[in-house]
Amino acid sequence: MAEALRVGIAGLGTVGASVARVLRDKAAELTRQCGRDIIVAAVSARDPKRDRGIDVSSAKWFDDPMKMAQTAEIDVFIELIGGDEGPARLSVKAALEAGRHVVTANKALLAKHGVALAEIAEKKGVLLNYEAAVAGGIPVIKTMREAMAGNSVTRVFGILNGTCNYILTRMEAEGISFDACLKDAQRLGYAEADPTFDIEGHDTAHKLSILTSLAFGTKIAANDIYMEGISNITQADIRAAGDLGYRIKLLGVAQRTESGIEQRVHPTMVPTASVIAQVHGVTNAVAIETDILGELLLSGPGAGGNATASAVIGDIADIAKSRPGFQHGPVFGRPAKELRPYKKAQMRSHAGGYFIRLTVHDRIGVFAAIAKRMADNDISLESIVQHAVSGEAAAQKTVILVTHETTEAAVRKAVDGITKDGHLTDKPQVIRIERAG
Ligand SMILES: NC(=O)c1ccc[n+]([C@@H]2O[C@H](COP(=O)([O-])OP(=O)(O)OC[C@H]3O[C@@H](n4cnc5c(N)ncnc54)[C@H](OP(=O)(O)O)[C@@H]3O)[C@@H](O)[C@H]2O)c1
Numbered sequence: 001m002a003e004a005l006r007v008g009i010a011g012l013g014t015v016g017a018s019v020a021r022v023l024r025d026k027a028a029e030l031t032r033q034c035g036r037d038i039i040v041a042a043v044s045a046r047d048p049k050r051d052r053g054i055d056v057s058s059a060k061w062f063d064d065p066m067k068m069a070q071t072a073e074i075d076v077f078i079e080l081i082g083g084d085e086g087p088a089r090l091s092v093k094a095a096l097e098a099g100r101h102v103v104t105a106n107k108a109l110l111a112k113h114g115v116a117l118a119e120i121a122e123k124k125g126v127l128l129n130y131e132a133a134v135a136g137g138i139p140v141i142k143t144m145r146e147a148m149a150g151n152s153v154t155r156v157f158g159i160l161n162g163t164c165n166y167i168l169t170r171m172e173a174e175g176i177s178f179d180a181c182l183k184d185a186q187r188l189g190y191a192e193a194d195p196t197f198d199i200e201g202h203d204t205a206h207k208l209s210i211l212t213s214l215a216f217g218t219k220i221a222a223n224d225i226y227m228e229g230i231s232n233i234t235q236a237d238i239r240a241a242g243d244l245g246y247r248i249k250l251l252g253v254a255q256r257t258e259s260g261i262e263q264r265v266h267p268t269m270v271p272t273a274s275v276i277a278q279v280h281g282v283t284n285a286v287a288i289e290t291d292i293l294g295e296l297l298l299s300g301p302g303a304g305g306n307a308t309a310s311a312v313i314g315d316i317a318d319i320a321k322s323r324p325g326f327q328h329g330p331v332f333g334r335p336a337k338e339l340r341p342y343k344k345a346q347m348r349s350h351a352g353g354y355f356i357r358l359t360v361h362d363r364i365g366v367f368a369a370i371a372k373r374m375a376d377n378d379i380s381l382e383s384i385v386q387h388a389v390s391g392e393a394a395a396q397k398t399v400i401l402v403t404h405e406t407t408e409a410a411v412r413k414a415v416d417g418i419t420k421d422g423h424l425t426d427k428p429q430v431i432r433i434e435r436a437g
Contacts, residue, residue, distance in 0.1 A: 001036055005320045006073065008042035009056075010065035010091055011080035015105055015132070016045070017052045018305030019078065019312050024054070030313070034320035044068045069095035076101045076319055078312065084108040096120040096128065103315040105132035105308055111206040111222035114213070115339060118331035127322070128331045129315035134207040135160055135284040137307030138300045139314065144214045144288065145333045151290035153215035157253040157434065160207040162282030162302045163191045163198040164230050164250040168267075169280045172238050172247065178231060190282060200229035201250065201265040208252035211286070212263055213332045213339065215254055220332075221263065221342035228266035237429055240357060240400050241269050244383070247277040251434060260345035267431055269355050274436035287436070295437050348409040353382070353433035356401040356415065359389070359426035366423045370399055373417040377410040379403050396425050402433070 007023075009016050020040055023030070031037050044062040045052075062068035069077045069091040077095035079102060081088045088109050095102050097120060104110070110117070110133055121128035131141045135158065144153075159165050167181040182199070185191035197203055209222035230250050241248050246269035255262045270277045275297050279285040284302025289295045301307035322328065332339060360366045367386060374381060382402045389396040403411065415428050 004037035004039050005034070005075050005316070006039055006041035007076040007078055007316060008044070008062075008068045008071070008074035009040060009059075009078045009080060010044045010068060010087075011082065012043060012045040012052050012056065013080065014305045015308045015312065016078075016080035017054050018309035019080065020052075020056055021054045022306070022309045022313055023316075026313075030317060030320075034317050036320055038316060038320055041074050042068050042071065065091040066094050069100065070098045074100060076103060076316060078102075078316070079104040079106055079109075080312070082106055082108070084112040089113055092117060093120065096124055096126060099124050099126055101127045101129070101319045103129045103312055103319070105130070105312055107133040107203070107206040107210065111209045111220060114210065114220045114332070115336050118336035121331055122336055125328065127319055127328050129318060130210070131315050132308045132311035134210050135286055135298075135300075136302040136304065137310045138284055138286060138298050138302065139311065140211070140286045140298055141214065142314070143296070143298060144211070145329065148288070148290060148293065151292045153256075153288060153290050155253065155255040155289040156211050156215045156286065157251050157255075157276075157436075158211070158286035159249055159276065159279050159284050160204045160252050160286070160302065161198050161201075161250060162284060163195065164204070165279065165284070166190050166282045167199070168230060168233065168238075168248055168250065171233070171235065172242070175235060177235065178233060199231055201227040204250060204252040204265045205263075208254055208263060208265060211252070212254040212261065212342075215288070216256060216261055217332075217334045217338075217340055218261065218342040219339045221344070224263060224342060224344045226262075226264040226266070226347045230267050232429070233267055234429075236398065237357060237431065241355070241431075242272070244269075244355070244400075244402060245272050246270060246355070246433065247272050248431065249276065249279075253434065257345045257349070257351075259349055260343035262345040262347070262350060264347065264350070268434040269431050270434050270436045276436050348407070348412070350408040350432070351405055352435075353405055354401075354403045354411050355431045355433060356403070356411070357429040358399045358401070358418065358424060360397055360399055360423045361425055362388070362395050362397045366397070367399065369421055369423060370401070370418055373414045373421070374401070374403075376417070377406075377414040379406045379410050379414055
């Protein structure tokens with residue numbers, strides 16, 4: 001049997017401790033599958049005394065992950081610390097430069113430094129594997145990098161943040177407000193104490209930037225993503241979406257257009273009958289559309305110790321199975337030096353259908369004025385409905401418009417015009433409609 005593969009785990013938190021546990025519990029199975037033993041030779045975390053529910057005393061302890069990255073006592077450096085700078089970045093870089101394979105679950109690091117790190121890995125002839133960085137346990141990186149040769153991707157989109165999907169699912173199922181759902185998600189451990197990063201779309205954007213690079217062979221451009229979070233989604237939107245045959249999801253979408261590549265993260269209406277609309281709670285999903293395959297949808301657990309460990313261990317097993325002298329495939333599907341500059345499509349030229357919800361004064365002429373602003377901007381309407389608002393706000397009406405395909409620029413101009421006309425009593429709500437099978 002080949003020599004054992006020696007791994008060093010940096011970070012023994014939710015994911016790191018699960019990886020160590022699965023490597024121990026599934027040791028015999030992994031040896032059978034990989035043709036060699038995988039042993040945890042070294043570990044690093046901040047606090048050597050913390051009880052992590054797993055005995056790692058047989059592994060050499062390193063206070064400094066940088067030192068562990070450089071030691072000749074490991075073959076693979078597993079980065080499970082997190083963060084886009086500091087010890088995570090420095091230790092991954094050091095490990096690659098020392099000729100160690102690296103496995104990481106760190107989307108923030110890859111979104112910011114992925115291309116530079118890939119260049120080092122490719123120069124050194126080692127693997128930089130990151131299956132767990134996007135959609136947790138779902139094997140989307142492997143699918144895009146290895147299983148879709150010859151396919152040209154036209155669009156990739158997905159539910160990439162379990163916290164947001166959990167909140168939107170509960171808002172719809174139970175009719176409760178965004179704030180109440182968020183509080184509950186925090187109590188149950190599905191949302192951080194500071195939830196901004198998740199609910200405002202940053203986490204989805206990091207993951208999307210990696211998928212965009214794999215899909216279109218471009219450099220990662222995480223700072224060029226149009227982003228809107230879910231905090232202004234109300235029960236009125238959820239109910240109106242349901243009445244119209246849609247469900248609201250926070251999607252990350254990357255799409256090739258005539259003017260460049262769109263990368264956008266925002267609340268989206270998807271047809272209730274579509275497959276992605278059936279993805280509920282903390283579950284993630286990624287849809288990939290290509291010229292040969294058509295649409296593929298992968299769905300499963302996007303976070304959590306075990307699910308994430310499953311992806312990390314798949315990456316380790318790939319390294320264990322690779323043979324010395326074997327030329328490894330490039331990190332982002334094409335050699336890092338050949339990744340093209342990202343050409344951003346302007347959001348104003350985005351084409352699609354739109355849902356617009358307006359709260360207006362209940363007076364004669366308002367309806368006609370709204371219709372005129374739409375017509376003036378060449379927006380053709382699929383439907384326009386007005387409802388009386390009951391209770392204290394009885395002097396108001398809600399007008400809901402659904403447009404046929406139009407542009408973002410036209411919609412913004414029309415809504416600005418309606419706002420200037422002085423008919424609105426509340427902020428207008430605009431939600432993009434996404435085609436989904
Ligand atoms: N949690 C998930 O469900 C999930 C899913 C997908 C991807 N990820 C990614 O996986 C990574 C780890 O996430 P996590 O949830 O496991 O984080 P976590 O529970 O906060 O664990 C982080 C670990 O890093 C260690 N650490 C922090 N600073 C360190 C330093 N300077 N030197 C050595 N060790 C240090 C901590 O040590 P102490 O324990 O001693 O404090 C802790 O063990 C992140 O990149 C995250 O984005 C997580």
